[in-house]
Amino acid sequence: MSEREKFDLLILNGTLIDGTGRSRFASDIGIIDGKIADIGDLSSAHSRQSIDATGLIVAPGFIDAHTHDDQAIFAEPKMVSKISQGITTVVTGNCGISSSPLPDRVPLPDPLNLLKLPLTERFKTFEAFLRAIDSHPPSLNVAPLIGHTTLRVFAMSDVSRPATLSEICSMRSMTKDALAAGAIGLSSGIFYPPAAAATKDELIGIGASLREYDGVFAMHLRDESDHIVEAIEEAFEIGRALGIQIVLSHHKLMRERNFGKSRVTVPMIQNAMRCQCISLDCYPYTAGSSMIRDDDFVNEGHIVIVSSESHPECTGRSLEDIAREFGMNRREAARQLQPGTATYHFMCEEDVREILQFEHTMIGSDGLQVGERPHPRLWGTFPRVLGHYVREVGLFSLEEAVRKMTSLPARNFGLKNRGTLSHGYYADISIFDPDSIRDQATYENPTAPSSGVVAVIVNGAPTYIAGQHTGLLNGSLAGR
Incomplete structure (x- = not known):
């Protein structure tokens, strides 16, 4: 293998789910210049950087x-x-x-x-x-x-x-x-x-x-x-x-x-x-989330205020309770809380x-x-x-x-050359543990990062590794 043929990044020992819907399979992936250059047994290949994906899904x-x-x-x-x-x-x-x-x-x-x-x-x-x-x-x-x-x-x-x-x-x-x-x-x-x-x-x-x-x-x-x-x-x-x-x-x-x-x-x-x-x-x-409406839409259901520029102290409270406190119906209370956002259950x-x-x-x-x-x-x-x-x-x-x-x-x-693990496609890759991946964000603690995502690669750049952002900004326009 010549110096030019060295991979920039190797993902080794992973189980690939390639995005097409077909069954998973064991393989390695080699990346050069931000694109997938090879898929197969690359255990003997050389690279500047490698990720061991043993026991993990590479998607x-x-x-x-x-x-x-x-x-x-x-x-x-x-x-x-x-x-x-x-x-x-x-x-x-x-x-x-x-x-x-x-x-x-x-x-x-x-x-x-x-x-x-x-x-x-x-x-x-x-x-x-x-x-x-x-x-x-x-x-x-x-x-x-x-x-x-x-x-x-x-x-x-x-x-x-x-x-x-x-x-x-x-x-x-x-x-x-x-x-x-x-x-x-x-x-x-x-x-x-x-x-x-x-x-x-x-x-x-x-x-x-x-x-x-x-x-x-x-x-x-x-x-x-x-x-x-x-x-x-x-x-x-x-x-x-x-x-x-x-x-x-x-x-x-x-x-x-x-x-x-x-x-x-x-x-x-x-x-x-x-x-x-x-x-x-x-x-x-x-539940959905949107602007605070003040029409018939808010007369029923459980609605929680996410943000309110006029009444920030109401963040996290239900519209029903706020209306009761304000001594008005829900539409009038919603109008008082605008502009802002709410979660609609x-x-x-x-x-x-x-x-x-x-x-x-x-x-x-x-x-x-x-x-x-x-x-x-x-x-x-x-x-x-x-x-x-x-x-x-x-x-x-x-x-x-x-x-x-x-x-x-x-x-x-x-979106051209994205969405599957294929030769010549952009190396956008997510590596996760299928046994532990789960959402941690809740309505009470909505900004908790998820667990089980081990590595994320964007256009060949390792961007998120072991729960930490690497600081790389390697995104681009993805179009037709």
Whole structure:
């Protein structure tokens, strides 16, 4: 072996789960210049550095299919909350909210303000956002979507109404520019007030360039409760009109009267997949997290305040108790607590399992990097699937879980040369103990790192080793 043929890094004696869904097998991996150069018996090979993976699973780095890390990648470039789970790529800009394009000093409505963007020096074009990632990379890869709500804030003086034709044309042009620069698609969040007035035709008009660039359309549905079926149908219609793949974001059924309805929605999605391109993601919890709403949405269910700018002393308390103390109903109390975030305990375990085990479901954390008590999914999503749902519940095999976290999102989002352990692919690798991996983050202690993740490698760089971040920032843009 010549000096040039020496490996930069060897992973020895591991059990590989390659991300395709096939059975695990024993093998070594050799890495050169950030890519997988060899897979096989490399026990006699030479390398500058090696990792002994005896008794451990060696898998592709996990791809978080649904995040709101647009600003976090700059504010917290080590991204320990994600790297510590084995995540090596995040899909940003979901639910219609991306950090660009936005002008300076324009007030940001909920939920866009949850990204905690600076008042000035914002990214006025999506291309500028991508250039910033290139020049100041975080420790993981970024696959960015451009957000419909962000476009509305940029292009419209009043987001409480449908967009005019000229405004749609303006947003379509910005979307095309973003796709040309490297965005992997468009996202929408018509469930939220700043985009709720958007019509189906508005979304179709703005997304007209998606097919040209092979982009996806990730959708937070208009309704995830009583009108879930109609909302799914609307998403299907938009996908068919544009001739592109849609992603149903964090599929769920909210409110007790809708519990069990996944037995309707999952077959509905499966049937539609026969004639159009559809994918979906979910998170493995029965509670969601979002802005503090002040509509009928807060009149039922258990709601816990995560952050409140006007009443920070209420952090960690239930809305029911706060309303009682304030001497008002829950809607009025919620209005007093705005702006802020809350955890909504509105789902049932039966639906979570039904959606999670569906073969086409990807895994997404949907966490928000705000407040001292974020939803535990920010720190625990992927080990929770591998530990609780695979090892303890037996919902599906470890190979199937890894596929849902790697090759499935890589295929759905068109991420080239990522998602499997294959020759020539980027060396994004997660090494974990299948017997001890588990989430430690809870609603009471939501930022506890997971256990069992032994090493995480990003583009060939050992980034997280034995519970410690190495300080390397070797992420890049991951696109089509």
